[in-house]
Amino acid sequence: MKLLDPKKISAKLTMTSQEQRLSHKGMAHFAGTGPNGRTCRECIHWDHFNGSYRKTDGRISKAPCKMFTELTRGTKGMPVPDDAMACRYFEFNSSAPEKYRR
Template identity: 50%
Template sequence: MALFDLTPGLHRGDQPVAQLAARTHKGQAHFAGTGPAGKQCRQCARWMFVGQWRHGPAPSPCGKYRELMRQKGKPVPYGAAACKFFEPRAQEIPLAKPVRSHA
């Protein structure tokens, strides 16, 4: 399901916009997969991790979406392909909840 109506045959670079839109999640600031190859939202400084875990980090809102739209967006899954606004996070969020030692 696309997030919006698309002009048939429209491309962004070498990728059809319909394909980009199909893998983009509501709440992302731009099309998924337009950022650095292989990067995910959880690796971005703008992904506002809320510190909750399920089978990995819980979906969290995108700070760039909030900046652009001036409202909080829907939570974006941690594994979503990064968009063009990707900024490397200083410390990456692990895929599993860290175990705290009792020293």
């Protein structure tokens, strides 16, 4: 199976669906296609810098998605916000960081 170049894929998205509008570059799939109410921060694929959570602007700092890297055969994606809606590759992380609030 040949993967499409991410630049070609994103150029064809029209941002017409809610999933497309809520998605962030670097996500393994469209936001909102995972379990309802879950976020990337709660996913085992959200690479949270080996357990050290930097906090800025009321959020935990962005982190890359390991599933994106796996699906693109090693291409590291843009960091994804902690509060991005979960995608279809969501797998619950029992040691996910607590939501940061100022």
